Amino acid sequence: MREVDLRSDTVTHPTPEMRQAMADAEVGDDVFSDDPTLNKLEAMAAERLGKEAAVFVASGTMGNLVSVLTHAQRGDEIIVGDKCHIFRNEAGGASALGGVAYNILPNDEHGMLDPDEVAAAIKPPNVHFTRTAMIGIENTHNACGGATLTPEDTKAIADVAHRHEVPLHVDGARIFNASVALETPVAELVKDADSVSFCLSKGLSCPIGSIVVGSSEFIDGARKWRKMVGGGMRQVGIVAAAGIVALETMVERLAEDHSNARKLAQGLSQIPGISIEPDKLYTNLVFFEIKDGDPAVIMQEINRRGIKGGMPTRRWRFVTHYGITSEDVDNTLEVMETVMRDFSKN
Numbered sequence: 001m002r003e004v005d006l007r008s009d010t011v012t013h014p015t016p017e018m019r020q021a022m023a024d025a026e027v028g029d030d031v032f033s034d035d036p037t038l039n040k041l042e043a044m045a046a047e048r049l050g051k052e053a054a055v056f057v058a059s060g061t062m063g064n065l066v067s068v069l070t071h072a073q074r075g076d077e078i079i080v081g082d083k084c085h086i087f088r089n090e091a092g093g094a095s096a097l098g099g100v101a102y103n104i105l106p107n108d109e110h111g112m113l114d115p116d117e118v119a120a121a122i123k124p125p126n127v128h129f130t131r132t133a134m135i136g137i138e139n140t141h142n143a144c145g146g147a148t149l150t151p152e153d154t155k156a157i158a159d160v161a162h163r164h165e166v167p168l169h170v171d172g173a174r175i176f177n178a179s180v181a182l183e184t185p186v187a188e189l190v191k192d193a194d195s196v197s198f199c200l201s202k203g204l205s206c207p208i209g210s211i212v213v214g215s216s217e218f219i220d221g222a223r224k225w226r227k228m229v230g231g232g233m234r235q236v237g238i239v240a241a242a243g244i245v246a247l248e249t250m251v252e253r254l255a256e257d258h259s260n261a262r263k264l265a266q267g268l269s270q271i272p273g274i275s276i277e278p279d280k281l282y283t284n285l286v287f288f289e290i291k292d293g294d295p296a297v298i299m300q301e302i303n304r305r306g307i308k309g310g311m312p313t314r315r316w317r318f319v320t321h322y323g324i325t326s327e328d329v330d331n332t333l334e335v336m337e338t339v340m341r342d343f344s345k346n
């Protein structure tokens with residue numbers, strides 16, 4: 001039985017070309033800036049995102065953490081959305097490790113912040129207040145259905161931030177999905193941001209790694225924080241080699257994941273007991289609701305039939321990626337239809 005793993009795009013395996021590049025990679029000690037393969041990847045990433053410099057980190061969480069720590073000091077605050085990954089899914093690292101407070105504003109259903117609310121939330125200098133040291137947005141927005149922010153959306157927040165001399169950070173874990181969906185170069189999407197983190201290990205299929213980009217001064221600071229949180233790596237060219245292949249060969253194909261996501265959403269919308277809003281589908285994240293039956297039982301039954309995914313709650317997320325073919329989508333829909341028919345009334 002072929003397994004169809006829809007839990008996340010983090011389950012992707014490196015491509016054969018990546019494995020070959022990893023085997024052949026020239027390496028050095030990156031803490032001495034001596035790894036030629038990593039130096040090449042960082043230069044490529046900075047250029048691709050239109051920023052001066054880049055630093056490789058172990059994960060998206062580490063990328064966001066070192067970005068916050070570089071922008072903010074103890075006792076400062078960052079303004080982020082209530083549904084964003086930095087606030088909800090990174091174990092409170094900014095406050096636990098950095099002494100940085102979160103000032104939370106509502107994300108709208110597209111993952112956007114209201115620029116007027118951001119302006120009102122930025123603290124004026126006053127002995128009673130925390131200093132607002134960073135504003136963070138997320139593109140694509142994971143919890144908001146993989147929604148994309150346009151360059152205009154980002155500019156609207158950046159304008160407010162910069163008017164108050166506050167830097168803007170973009171959590172771009174899936175920024176290349178946004179770039180492909182909006183048919184807009186990634187540098188254009190982040191041109192008004194001061195720092196950006198993006199993941200190589202999600203839709204781009206690398207085994208490990210994320211990258212932070214920004215000004216040379218900012219990246220020097222981030223490099224120091226990365227060392228402090230234990231992220232200084234040695235012969236990291238082994239994994240950087242996969243990152244180079246990813247940037248060269250894996251970006252355009254994300255369109256395939258988006259088209260499989262559309263097909264999946266369309267099919268799910270035809271299955272009784274499932275509720276989905278196909279117009280809320282933007283990239284490769286397919287959110288829907290199991291309206292009828294016990295979601296825990298339905299999850300167990302699809303898992304038994306080779307479809308990995310589902311939750312014991314009503315809101316589900318299926319994610320398309322490099323490991324999912326159009327036939328896998330057909331198979332998933334068939335299984336979902338059977339299981340919903342047989343188990344949604346129990």
Ligand SMILES: Cc1ncc(COP(=O)(O)O)c(C=O)c1O
Nearest residue numbers: 059060061062085138142171173
């Ligand atoms: C929007 C967003 N930011 C950051 C991360 C963190 O990435 P990692 O799992 O590599 O720490 C994720 C992971 O899913 C994410 O969806």
